[in-house]
Amino acid sequence: MTRLAVRKTYKLFIGGAFPRSESGRTVVVENANIARASKKDLRDAVRIARQAGAGWANATAYNRGQVLYRLAEMMEDRHAALAAACSGKAEVDRAIDRVVWYAGWADKLAQVIGSANSVAGPYFNFTVPEPTGVVGIVAPAEPALLGLVSR
Structure with a gap:
């Protein structure tokens, strides 16, 4: 009986969490695989970065x-x-x-x-x-x- 391969799910790192890419696609990089972010993933990352930006801007x-x-x-x-x-x-x-x-x-x-x-x-x-x-x-x-x- 042949086993079904269990594929690894590669994730993004946005806002301290590891969400899956909206599209679920990946990009093969030499010796690695990375999640391929969609436009929605990019918007989420920018939104989180803007929220964190206020704390960084207000820091001395x-x-x-x-x-x-x-x-x-x-x-x-x-x-x-x-x-x-x-x-x-x-x-x-x-x-x-x-x-x-x-x-x-x-x-x-x-x-x-x-x-x-x-x-x-x-x-x-x-x-x-x-x-x-x-x-x-x-x-x-x-x-x-x-x-x-x-x-």
Whole structure:
């Protein structure tokens, strides 16, 4: 008697949960399979990201830097697993260094990009960068981790 193959269901990661893709389709990637998101899945992801965006936008620049540095610490703790999954130790080292670099810039960005604009008149004019919304990123496949962190 021939057994029926039990196929794995690949899922998305949206809002801290693992929902199935609306279409149920998958995309074959070298050495992996990933869920193929539909337009509805994308809308759900954007909606969840917008909800989370308010908390990130209201956080202080110092706090954002701490969050990014904590990400670098977690990557360092999982260094061996990341190196095995990616292109190796050198790529993981560069990705961790890049996240630490971004963490260092988080509380300095306003001073570098923002400015006080001198104007004639009894008022004060200044420019302050602030988060404005959700961004979708298409990251290159090679180098996988460094390409994702660098975008």
